[in-house]
Amino acid sequence: MTRKTPDQLRSARWFAPDDFRSFGHRSRFMQMGYGPADWRGKPVIAIVNTWSDVNQCHAHFRQRVDDVKRGVLQAGGFPLELPAISLSEPIVKPTTMLYRNFLAMETEELLRSHPVDAAVLMGGCDKTTPGLLMGAFSAGLPCVFLPAGPMLRGNWKGRVLGSGSDSFKYWDERRAGRLSEEAWQEMEAGIARSHGTCMTMGTAATMMGIAEAIGLTLPGASSIPAPDANHPRMSAECGRRAVALAWEDLTPARLLTRAHFENGIAAAMAMGCSTNAIIHLVALSRRAGCPVNLDDFDAASRRVPVIANIRPSGERYLMEDFYYAGGLPALLQRIAPHLQLDARTVNGRTLGENIAGAEVHDDDVIRPLANPIYAEGALAVLRGNLAPDGVVIKPSACAPHLLQHRGPALVFDDYPALKRAVDDPHLDVTADHVLVLRNAGPQGGPGMPEWGMLPIPTRLVKAGVKDMLRLSDARMSGTSYGGCLLHCSPEAYVGGPLALVRTGDLIAVDVPARRIHLEVSDAELAQRRAAWTPPPPRYQRGYGWMFSRHILQADQGCDFDFLETSFGAPVPEPDIF
Numbered sequence: 001m002t003r004k005t006p007d008q009l010r011s012a013r014w015f016a017p018d019d020f021r022s023f024g025h026r027s028r029f030m031q032m033g034y035g036p037a038d039w040r041g042k043p044v045i046a047i048v049n050t051w052s053d054v055n056q057c058h059a060h061f062r063q064r065v066d067d068v069k070r071g072v073l074q075a076g077g078f079p080l081e082l083p084a085i086s087l088s089e090p091i092v093k094p095t096t097m098l099y100r101n102f103l104a105m106e107t108e109e110l111l112r113s114h115p116v117d118a119a120v121l122m123g124g125c126d127k128t129t130p131g132l133l134m135g136a137f138s139a140g141l142p143c144v145f146l147p148a149g150p151m152l153r154g155n156w157k158g159r160v161l162g163s164g165s166d167s168f169k170y171w172d173e174r175r176a177g178r179l180s181e182e183a184w185q186e187m188e189a190g191i192a193r194s195h196g197t198c199m200t201m202g203t204a205a206t207m208m209g210i211a212e213a214i215g216l217t218l219p220g221a222s223s224i225p226a227p228d229a230n231h232p233r234m235s236a237e238c239g240r241r242a243v244a245l246a247w248e249d250l251t252p253a254r255l256l257t258r259a260h261f262e263n264g265i266a267a268a269m270a271m272g273c274s275t276n277a278i279i280h281l282v283a284l285s286r287r288a289g290c291p292v293n294l295d296d297f298d299a300a301s302r303r304v305p306v307i308a309n310i311r312p313s314g315e316r317y318l319m320e321d322f323y324y325a326g327g328l329p330a331l332l333q334r335i336a337p338h339l340q341l342d343a344r345t346v347n348g349r350t351l352g353e354n355i356a357g358a359e360v361h362d363d364d365v366i367r368p369l370a371n372p373i374y375a376e377g378a379l380a381v382l383r384g385n386l387a388p389d390g391v392v393i394k395p396s397a398c399a400p401h402l403l404q405h406r407g408p409a410l411v412f413d414d415y416p417a418l419k420r421a422v423d424d425p426h427l428d429v430t431a432d433h434v435l436v437l438r439n440a441g442p443q444g445g446p447g448m449p450e451w452g453m454l455p456i457p458t459r460l461v462k463a464g465v466k467d468m469l470r471l472s473d474a475r476m477s478g479t480s481y482g483g484c485l486l487h488c489s490p491e492a493y494v495g496g497p498l499a500l501v502r503t504g505d506l507i508a509v510d511v512p513a514r515r516i517h518l519e520v521s522d523a524e525l526a527q528r529r530a531a532w533t534p535p536p537p538r539y540q541r542g543y544g545w546m547f548s549r550h551i552l553q554a555d556q557g558c559d560f561d562f563l564e565t566s567f568g569a570p571v572p573e574p575d576i577f
Contacts, residue, residue: 002248002249003247003248004246004247004248004249006040006041006042009042009043009044009117009246010115010116010117010141010573011039011043011044011078011115011116011117013115013573013576014115014576015029015039015040015115021576021577025115038078039078042076042077042078043076043077043078043117043118043242043243043246043247044077044078044080044114044115044116044117044246045072045077045078045079045080045116045117045118045119045120045239045242045243045246046080046082046110046111046114046116046118046119046120047065047068047069047072047079047080047081047082047119047120047122047239048082048084048107048110048111048119048120048121048122048132048136049061049065049081049082049083049084049122050083050084050085050086050087050103050122050123050125050128050132051065051083051086051122052083052086052088054086054088054091055086055087055088055091055125056088056090056091056192056195057088057089057124057125057148057151057195057196057197057198057204057226058086058122058123058124058125058128058148058195059195060148060195060196060226060227060231061122061148063232064122064146064231064232064235065081065122067232067233067235067236067239068120068122068146068235068236068238068239068242069081069239070236070239071235071236071237071238071239071240071241071242071243072120072239072240072242072243073239074236074239074240075239075240075242075243075244076243077239077242077243077246079239080114080116082110082114084103084106084107084110084132085099085102085103085106086125086128087099087100087103087125087126087127087128087131088125089125089126089127089203089204094445094446094447094449095445095447095448095449095450096125096126096127097127097445097447097448097449097450097475097558098445098446098447098544098547099127099131099447100127100130100131100134100280100558101131101134101547101551101558101559101560101563102131102543103127103128103131103132103135104130104131104132104134104135104138104287104559104563105135105560105563106135107121107131107132107134107135107136107139108134108135108136108138108139109135109139110135111135111136111139111141112139112571112573112574113574116141117141117142117246118141118142118143118144118242118243118245118246119136119139119141119142119143119144119242120143120144120145120146120238120239120242121133121136121143121144121145121146122146122148123145123146123147123148124147124148124149124196124197124204124208125148125197125204126197126202126203126204126207126276126478127280128148129145129147129204129207129208129210129211129280130207130280130281130283130284132145133145133211133216133284133287134283134284134287134559134563136252137252137256137284137287137288137565138287138563138565138571140251140252140253140570141251142242142245142246142248142249142250142251142252143216143242143245143252143346144216144217144218144238144241144242144245144346145211145216145217145221145346146217146221146234146235146238147208147211147212147217147221147222147224148196148197148204148208148226149196149197149208149222149223149224149225149226149228149231150196150197150198150199150204150205150223150225150226150318150319150320150323151163151192151193151194151195151196151197151198151199151225151226151227152193152194152196152199152225152227152320153199153318153320153321154166154190154191154192154193154199155190155193156183156186156187156190156191157186160316160318161187161190161191162191162199162200162311162312162318162479163191163192163198163199163200163202163479164198164200164202164312164477164478164479164480165200165311165312165479165480165481166187166191167187167191167479168453168479168480168481170184170187172456172461175455175458175461176458176461176462177462194225194226194227195226195227196225196226196227197226198478198479199225199318199319199320200310200311200312200318200319200478200479201271201272201273201274201308201310201311201312201313201314201319201478202274202477202478202479203274203276203277203280203477203478203479204478205222205271205274205310205319205478206268206271206273206274206276206277206478207274207276207277207280208222209222209223209267209268209271209273209328210264210267210268210273210277210280210281212267212328213263213264213266213267213268213328213332213351214256214260214261214263214264214284214343215255215256215260215263215343215344215345215346215351216345216346217346218234218237218238218241218346218347219329219345219347219354219355220234220327220328220329221234221238222327222328223319223322223323223327223328224323224327225319225320225323228323241346241347244348245346248348250346250348252288253288253289255344255345255346256288256290257290257343258285258290258291258292259340259342259343260288260290260343261281261284261285261288261290261292262292262296262300262340263339263340263343263351264281264284265281265292265296265297265300266300266303266304266335266338266339267328267331267332267335267339268281268297268300268377268378268379269297269300269301269303269304269305269306269377269378269379270304270305270306270307270308270331270334270335270338270377270378271306271308271310271331271378272306272308272310272312272313272314272373272374272378272396272397273378273379273478274477274478274479275379275392275393275394275452275475275476275478275484275486275487276475276478277379277478278294278297278379278381278392278487278554279448279475279487279554279557279558280557281297281557282294282555282556282557283557283558283559284557285557286556286557286559286564286565286566287559287563287564287565288565289565289566293555294381294389294390294392294555295381297377297379297381298379298380298381298514300338300377301376301377301378301379301380301381302376302377303338303377304335304338304377305369305372305373305374305375305376305377306372306373306374306376306377306378306396307331307334307335307366307367307368307369307372307373308322308331308365308366308367308373309364309365309366309367309373310322310365311479312397312479312480312481313373313374313378313394313396313397313481314373315373317364317365321362321365322365322366324361324362324365325360325361325362325365325366326358326359326360326361326362326366329354329355329358330358330359330360330361330366331360331366332351332355332358333355333356333358333359333360334360334366334367334368334369335369336352336355337369339351339352341355373396374395374396376395376396377396378394378395378396378397379392379393379394379395380392380393380394380395380511380514381514382485382509382510382511382514382515382516383514383515383516384515384516384517384518385497385517385518385525386471386488386497386498386501386507386516386517386518387488387489387496387497387498387516388489388490388497389489389490389553389554389555390487390489390554390555391471391485391486391487391488391489391516392485392486392487393483393484393485393486393511394481394484395511397480397481397482398467398481398482398483398484398511399466399467399482399483402467402468402469402483402509403509403510403511403512404509404510404511404512405432405434405469405483405508405509406506406507406508406509407432407433407434407469407506407507408432408433408434408503408504408505408506408507409433409434409436409471409501409502409503409504409505409506409507410429410433410434410435410436410503411436411438411501411502411503412435412436412437412438413438413439414437414439414440415437415440415449415451418435418437418454418455419455421457422454422455422456422457422458423457423458424457424458424459425458425459426459427457427459429457429459429460430460431460431465431468432468433468433469434468434469434470434471434507434509435454435468435469435470435471436470436471436472436498436501436507437451437452437454437470437471437472437473437474438472438473438488438491438492438493438498438499438501439473439491439492439493439499439535440452440472440473440474440491441473441474441487441488441489441490441491441492441493441494441496441553441554442491442551442552442553442554442558443491443493443494443538443548443551444473444491444492444493444494444535444538445474446538446539446544446547446548447547448473448474448475448487448554448558449474449475450474450475450476450477450480451472451474451475451476452470452472452474452475452476452480452484452486452487453470453476453477453480453481453482453484454470454472454484456468467482467483468482468483469483469484469485469507469509470482470483470484470485471484471485471488471498471507472484472485472486472488473487473488473489473491473492473493473496473498473554474486474487475487475554485509485516487554487555488554489553489554489555490553491553491554493535494534494553495529495532495534497518497525499532500518500520500525500528500529500532501518502528505518505519505520506518506519507519547560550562552564
């Protein structure tokens with residue numbers, strides 16, 4: 001590999017010339033206490049840090065950034081921390097998905113507009129992983145992703161608690177009157193007891209794992225628990241590797257191929273991934289110019305079984321157990337026949353070389369291929385007259401009897417109406433109904449909130465119903481479970497067929513056949529479409545106004561149309577005059 005010389009560094013455009021403008025750059029850096037020895041002949045490494053006082057998953061990033069800087073300095077680089085929007089998943093409203101592309105834009109412009117040669121991207125909380133990587137792909141600079149890592153397992157009176165999954169489970173117990181307020185408050189203090197991301201196989205763990213599988217983290221980095229002493233050591237190594245990346249000029253464009261994203265899909269299936277993996281990985285691949293689509297996910301789901309016994313697809317274990325069992329390298333070694341092992345990774349080696357020595361230390365946590373949690377992959381894509389561009393379900397976390405089902409629709413146009421109805425003790429509903437929520441997609445939500453795990457009506461919960469089919473154009477948390485049909489495309493808000501469903505219409509779902517069908521005649525649907533009127537705009541100004549006009553549908557990854565690589569010519573380097 002050709003190594004850059006100091007005069008070829010991108011940052012040299014700011015610091016090296018003997019001219020008036022570079023005098024200003026150097027003098028202002030000296031104003032901050034730096035001197036020529038800090039930058040002269042050295043790669044400048046941006047550390048894009050999504051820490052904030054309101055992001056619980058990244059609480060440790062305030063210290064980890066110092067570990068990254070230590071690594072950069074050890075390798076002879078010049079570290080510069082660049083803060084970015086933190087996107088706390090449980091706190092930001094109406095949904096962090098409204099701002100994933102905001103983070104991507106911010107990351108791209110931070111890297112492009114500053115004297116940066118390579119970057120360490122610090123993320124992990126759900127949308128931060130795809131947002132940072134999307135922006136870095138578009139900026140085109142060498143980068144390594146530093147995963148926040150999962151928190152420690154939760155605990156309540158000796159019972160292990162998992163993020164999200166047990167919250168949903170015990171909230172139903174509370175709604176049914178089987179759990180006291182005192183017990184509920186005790187759980188609040190025990191379910192999230194350290195910094196780090198959700199420790200179930202939710203969106204955060206899924207996307208950190210995918211980042212490793214496509215070759216953008218150091219080997220094993222995605223599985224390390226946030227409080228583990230290996231985490232600051234890994235962080236320092238990210239800093240050292242970023243310096244090497246700058247000299248090697250190993251950019252995303254030189255690294256990534258379609259094979260990398262196919263490896264990401266295979267890993268996602270084996271992990272029992274979040275349904276959000278589809279949206280984010282589609283968006284990432286399109287930014288990289290190596291597009292994958294829903295059909296690629298569905299094909300992989302037919303081949304790659306779920307072997308990570310991690311909740312919610314798994315039966316009992318959490319991400320801390322996954323790490324002790326060997327972590328992602330061990331899982332990738334188990335599914336090696338389904339991977340393209342010659343794909344090069346950010347550490348300069350191939351994926352095959354990175355996982356060659358990986359071992360599984362607990363066969364119940366990371367199952368052999370012959371003894372999977374679920375024989376097919378974690379996700380399935382259904383199509384039909386109700387979802388011509390696809391609807392997604394997580395069969396591995398769904399009651400088996402719902403995988404082939406036919407029932408009447410019970411339709412809600414917005415979440416407040418749904419919430420009022422499910423708490424109505426007299427609601428006319430049975431376990432055979434298909435609950436339908438619409439106008440919750442990319443434009444309708446707005447931002448496609450995680451409303452897709454529609455609450456089971458209280459009267460059914462009290463009767464012992466644990467699962468039923470639920471259909472929406474929303475997303476759901478990766479920690480969720482159940483018979484939830486999600487991402488219905490096109491969404492109802494823009495006139496997709498979901499907008500035409502009426503209460504009482506029969507909906508037939510056949511997951512093995514990958515089919516969803518609204519049993520209403522074409523003539524009747526045409527009449528309903530003629531009578532349909534578009535809803536009013538969600539936003540009249542600001543970022544939301546821009547979002548609504550440029551957001552793509554779920555099957556296309558929900559990126560902004562103007563940010564996709566195919567939209568126009570590459571953005572040139574900034575002028576310096």
